[in-house]
Amino acid sequence: MSLKDLQDCIGSVNDVLCTLSLLVWDSRTMMPAGGTETRGAQIATMTRIARELLLSDATARALEGAQAAVTDLSADSPERRAVEQTAAAIAFHRRIPADLLERKAIQRVIANAAWIEARERSDFSLFEPHLKVTVDLAREYADVVGWQAHPYDAMIALYEPGETYASLQSLFGELRPGLKRILDTALERPRPRTDFLRRDFPEEAQRRVALSFAKAFGYDFERGRLDTTVHPFEISFTRQDVRITTRYRRNFLPPALFGAMHETGHGLYEQNVDPSYTRTALATDLIGLYAVGGTSFGAHESQSRLWENHVGRSQAFWQLHFPTLREAFPDALGDVSADDFHAAVNVATPSLIRTEADELTYDFHIMLRVDLEAALMAGDIAVHDIPAEWNRRMKAELGLDVPGDREGCLQDIHWSSGMIGSFCTYTIGNIMAAQLFKAASASDPGIEAGLTSGDYAPLRNWLTEHVCRHGRRFNRQELLVQATGRPLTVAPYLDYLSGKHHAPLSSAA
Numbered sequence: 179m180s181l182k183d184l185q186d187c188i189g190s191v192n193d194v195l196c197t198l199s200l201l202v203w204d205s206r207t208m209m210p211a212g213g214t215e216t217r218g219a220q221i222a223t224m225t226r227i228a229r230e231l232l233l234s235d236a237t238a239r240a241l242e243g244a245q246a247a248v249t250d251l252s253a254d255s256p257e258r259r260a261v262e263q264t265a266a267a268i269a270f271h272r273r274i275p276a277d278l279l280e281r282k283a284i285q286r287v288i289a290n291a292a293w294i295e296a297r298e299r300s301d302f303s304l305f306e307p308h309l310k311v312t313v314d315l316a317r318e319y320a321d322v323v324g325w326q327a328h329p330y331d332a333m334i335a336l337y338e339p340g341e342t343y344a345s346l347q348s349l350f351g352e353l354r355p356g357l358k359r360i361l362d363t364a365l366e367r368p369r370p371r372t373d374f375l376r377r378d379f380p381e382e383a384q385r386r387v388a389l390s391f392a393k394a395f396g397y398d399f400e401r402g403r404l405d406t407t408v409h410p411f412e413i414s415f416t417r418q419d420v421r422i423t424t425r426y427r428r429n430f431l432p433p434a435l436f437g438a439m440h441e442t443g444h445g446l447y448e449q450n451v452d453p454s455y456t457r458t459a460l461a462t463d464l465i466g467l468y469a470v471g472g473t474s475f476g477a478h479e480s481q482s483r484l485w486e487n488h489v490g491r492s493q494a495f496w497q498l499h500f501p502t503l504r505e506a507f508p509d510a511l512g513d514v515s516a517d518d519f520h521a522a523v524n525v526a527t528p529s530l531i532r533t534e535a536d537e538l539t540y541d542f543h544i545m546l547r548v549d550l551e552a553a554l555m556a557g558d559i560a561v562h563d564i565p566a567e568w569n570r571r572m573k574a575e576l577g578l579d580v581p582g583d584r585e586g587c588l589q590d591i592h593w594s595s596g597m598i599g600s601f602c603t604y605t606i607g608n609i610m611a612a613q614l615f616k617a618a619s620a621s622d623p624g625i626e627a628g629l630t631s632g633d634y635a636p637l638r639n640w641l642t643e644h645v646c647r648h649g650r651r652f653n654r655q656e657l658l659v660q661a662t663g664r665p666l667t668v669a670p671y672l673d674y675l676s677g678k679h680h681a682p683l684s685s686a687a
């Protein structure tokens with residue numbers, strides 16, 4: 179018995195999960211609507227097979243041998259980490275009865291269908307009984323998995339290991355007043371013109387420009403491709419095949435461009451994982467049963483937000499690339515300057531829909547959802563009270579009246595899919611992106627020079643060295659401490675937003 183036996187077992191699990199991901203990619207890009215039902219069954223079967231392989235006697239025997247083989251290795255060696263993560267995942271899955279997984283899978287289908295109808299009719303009461311069942315199942319799941327301070331912690335750990343509701347509350351306690359201060363300043367300033375973003379932008383030209391930005395950032399098209407979808411995403415089947423997607427709106431330019439940059443950031447993470455981790459536990463989320471090289475959802479989001487916002491929304495970027503954009507759309511952008519465009523894509527305006535929110539107001543949408551999820555998991559709030567509580571918070575924090583449930587508590591797919599606990603990872607990604615970008619810029623003057631001249635290799639190499647190549651060997655907090663000298667810290671994010679919106683720096687406030 180050696181490490182090799184365990185690697186073979188986990189290699190097979192990874193193969194099944196990559197195949198499953200390919201089915202998911204297809205269902206969101208190419209599949210005709212008629213395939214929905216059978217595809218759901220196929221994905222469920224593949225998930226069950228992956229879990230059975232992980233929990234098989236053969237894997238258990240291989241694990242025992244591997245554990246003996248790594249005892250003399252240093253605690254953070256890749257081999258030892260892979261073995262320990264496998265052991266933890268097996269112990270985790272053994273705690274969850276198969277019938278609970280089955281009930282959750284069935285509920286996902288029912289709740290999703292109910293949500294689609296409820297959203298269409300903008301009537302939460304149609305979704306309410308189904309959300310009740312979903313929340314009950316999540317609480318049952320949390321109890322089976324185990325939690326200490328708060329049942330919500332068990333759900334957060336699925337997406338962002340190491341975070342708890344208490345740690346998020348302390349993070350938000352610092353973030354909320356800081357964002358509010360910057361937002362108040364931003365809203366007092368004169369508004370730049372944004373009219374030209376809603377002119378006519380032929381799709382083919384949008385696609386050409388999106389491809390050119392992805393290429394410029396260093397996304398490898400020999401191991402990737404860009405396709406069209408409704409809700410953009412990135413997905414990979416090992417680092418050798420990493421797919422990204424975007425969407426095109428003929429009369430609104432930003433989603434295609436910034437969506438492509440965002441997914442390119444996700445793609446670069448996966449493409450730059452250490453090749454030797456391919457088909458191992460260090461490129462597989464064995465708890466979530468998902469083939470991924472990134473170490474957490476928040477860490478993943480840090481890479482997408484960094485390329486989308488710190489690079490793609492910067493002045494330097496548009497000074498350099500606006501001429502290309504105007505060439506692609508001479509009619510729509512003929513009377514627009516690089517500065518006009520840069521200002522327009524950075525404007526802050528409170529809005530109702532999370533996925534359309536700007537950088538400065540986005541995290542308010544997240545904090546609201548996190549608090550509601552925690553209250554639901556703890557039983558502090560009834561499902562019935564969600565719309566009222568949602569609307570109250572939107573008014574209190576962003577000053578907005580919610581006209582109906584469709585623009586309010588029914589806008590996200592997450593709850594209908596049983597995904598409770600994942601929202602926090604978007605805000606963690608924002609905070610982490612700023613922290614990494616600051617450390618990168620400080621460590622190497624070549625990075626900023628590169629951003630000005632259009633050479634993105636220095637930044638990409640820094641991120642590969644400090645984040646991507648490690649795959650899942652280190653957890654998110656370890657990565658941050660190694661890369662920046664500190665655990666997750668809000669200040670660089672607030673400083674970055676203060677600078678962009680001409681607000682006093684947080685350190686001076």
Ligand code: ZN
Nearest residue numbers: 440444479482
């Ligand atoms: Zn993302």
